[in-house]
Amino acid sequence: MSEDDLLLLETYLDGELADEGEIQAVVRRLDDDAAFAAAFEQISSQRQVRQEAFRVMERDEVTASATSGTADWLARSLNQAAVREVVWASRLRILKTVSALAACLIVGLGMGWYVRGEDNPIPYREENPQVAPVSYESPGFKVAITDDTGRILAEQRFDTLNQAREFSNDIVRYQTRQRQTRNGEVRLIGGGF
Numbered sequence: 001m002s003e004d005d006l007l008l009l010e011t012y013l014d015g016e017l018a019d020e021g022e023i024q025a026v027v028r029r030l031d032d033d034a035a036f037a038a039a040f041e042q043i044s045s046q047r048q049v050r051q052e053a054f055r056v057m058e059r060d061e062v063t064a065s066a067t068s069g070t071a072d073w074l075a076r077s078l079n080q081a082a083v084r085e086v087v088w089a090s091r092l093r094i095l096k097t098v099s100a101l102a103a104c105l106i107v108g109l110g111m112g113w114y115v116r117g118e119d120n121p122i123p124y125r126e127e128n129p130q131v132a133p134v135s136y137e138s139p140g141f142k143v144a145i146t147d148d149t150g151r152i153l154a155e156q157r158f159d160t161l162n163q164a165r166e167f168s169n170d171i172v173r174y175q176t177r178q179r180q181t182r183n184g185e186v187r188l189i190g191g192g193f
Helices: 003-014 020-032 034-057 061-116 161-183
Strands: 130-133 141-146 152-158
Touching: 003 020, 003 034, 020 034, 141 161, 152 161
Parallel strands: none
Antiparallel strands: 130 141, 141 152
């Protein structure tokens, strides 16, 4: 692109072409010559940037202070947005960790329940609970309820041996009903509701 062509485009953009024929010649050349049109676009965009820069520089003190306030507001809002982004990122990171931990627990418990299945029922002791006399300090009898390994789970004290035996028999009946319920051996006692 020659310097004369650039000067012609500048004159056209300034509106200083006096002859209507020259204006029509520039318009036809813009339509026909791609390089000329590209140069026109570049010169017009540079001109717009320069005009905007001059407009900004010509503002008075009041407008400049208002622009400064707007710039401060914009800077504050951008800072708040950045802080908000950082805070939410850390919250989401914590939430992801807690969610992963909860999911692992749920999967672990579910797999344990599934693996246990019906073939491996909860151990059940069919023997009667032991009835033993209480130590010498306190009079009466106590019933020690033990698990399959013989560990004492609970103790109940009674004044008489008869009360202790009744309690022991009640426990045996309860355990029998529980075993029947687990094994599906429930008996129908009555036909009505």
